[in-house]
Amino acid sequence: MTELFYHKETIAPDLSDEELADLFYSHLESENYPGALTVTQHTINTSPPFLRLMGTPTSIPNDTWLQGHSFLSTVAKYSNDLPQAEMTARELAYNAPGNQGLRIDYASVLQARGWPRAAENELKKAEVIEPRNINLEVEQAWTALTLQEWQQAAVLTHDVVEREPQDPGVVRLKRAVDVHNLAELRIAGSTGIDAEGPDSGKHDVDLTTIVYSPPLKDNWRGFAGFGYADGQFSEGKGIVRDWLAGVEWRSRNIWLEAEYAERVFNHEHKPGARLSGWYDFNDNWRIGSQLERLSHRVPLRAMKNGVTGNSAQAYVRWYQNERRKYGVSWAFTDFSDSNQRHEVSLEGQERIWSSPYLIVDFLPSLYYEQNTEHDTPYYNPIKTFDIVPAFEASHLLWRSYENSWEQIFSAGVGASWQKHYGTDVVTQLGYGQRISWNDVIDAGATLRWEKRPYDGDREHNLYVEFDMTFRF
The missing domain is CATH 2.40.160 (Porin)
Incomplete structure (x- = not known):
């Protein structure tokens, strides 16, 4: 990964959005948070918010800049800085109300902060755009599990498993539902020494x-x-x-x-x-x-x-x-x-x-x-x-x-x-x-x-x- 995406210990300047995402998530998966943050800062610093079309005064949003700020929210979430993750995800979601993915990401952060009902409300807003989006239904199922809405979680999980059984998010969700349906042994106690x-x-x-x-x-x-x-x-x-x-x-x-x-x-x-x-x-x-x-x-x-x-x-x-x-x-x-x-x-x-x-x-x-x-x-x-x-x-x-x-x-x-x-x-x-x-x-x-x-x-x-x- 270092040889592919780094040049003299710095990130190669000509990486595509897909390559930046691969590099970022490889760091995140290995819990190399400084590396993930380096990729994030590189993406943000080298990407203006808007791109100007050649020959016209019109500007369009820069997807790479948006990706960099999504990285910022994600790395904050996984490194236990949930206030920063929430602030970034909320700003992105409310500045781009038509972007369903950003709304789903924001709901995921709310769920991580222990606010499943707030997450549920955000997912309802996202549902208007594309009701059967796989990522949307996966996040809705996680929220339903937290809220003890067992039947709703089962229906959503069954639907996404039927449609995308190999999707990593779907596999993780199915595992959680399968574990929920198991029997449970609890042992607790104490013993005095002196x-x-x-x-x-x-x-x-x-x-x-x-x-x-x-x-x-x-x-x-x-x-x-x-x-x-x-x-x-x-x-x-x-x-x-x-x-x-x-x-x-x-x-x-x-x-x-x-x-x-x-x-x-x-x-x-x-x-x-x-x-x-x-x-x-x-x-x-x-x-x-x-x-x-x-x-x-x-x-x-x-x-x-x-x-x-x-x-x-x-x-x-x-x-x-x-x-x-x-x-x-x-x-x-x-x-x-x-x-x-x-x-x-x-x-x-x-x-x-x-x-x-x-x-x-x-x-x-x-x-x-x-x-x-x-x-x-x-x-x-x-x-x-x-x-x-x-x-x-x-x-x-x-x-x-x-x-x-x-x-x-x-x-x-x-x-x-x-x-x-x-x-x-x-x-x-x-x-x-x-x-x-x-x-x-x-x-x-x-x-x-x-x-x-x-x-x-x-x-x-x-x-x-x-x-x-x-x-x-």
């Missing part, structure tokens, strides 16, 4: 395994699973086992899940239940709620001592774009020992750095808790308030098409106040790795260390969190 905290005990284990069926009648999935938790306390070992089954509903703007669980602890079998759901008003606002009988919000130590509880939770999430989001949640737990617990939390994300291989986020966090009963066998502060801001850095180690490997660093320092015990420091550190493979495996593990006060004494907790999603 713990002093009173909540979960020493050498604690918490594991949940759930299998979801393939989609049934587009919107439904059934699921079944098993949960296990144990921990060693001064009064003995606490163990809880859960056998669970339920159904899930997914449609546009709505997600619902209903679960029945058989909870086994202290040699007793008790029925539990959960109803969870959320609703999206638009691309920015979501509300959600959860009701639970024999709630998992009740600490393991409480259940070891025969205390159970029911809970209700509600939350509001505001999403601006991939660089900023905040959520506020409230939870109420009614314990069987007459204790009532109220919890309020605020969590956010502010992106402070992004590059092709490194993303750094600032994560502000506030948490407030109060309880009505005080003399209980489990940790139960009268009132407590935490402020723990943190930073998280995600570093991409390797990527090849749909396969990737990344490492994640996190650190936080804050303060925790507890009534009658004052304020002390909270420190957190974490390091993890995550692998995604062939669209069907997404797995990660994180080693976390935390030191925080409990009843005036700073105690530490070292543990490993892990999760895996496998489609089969």
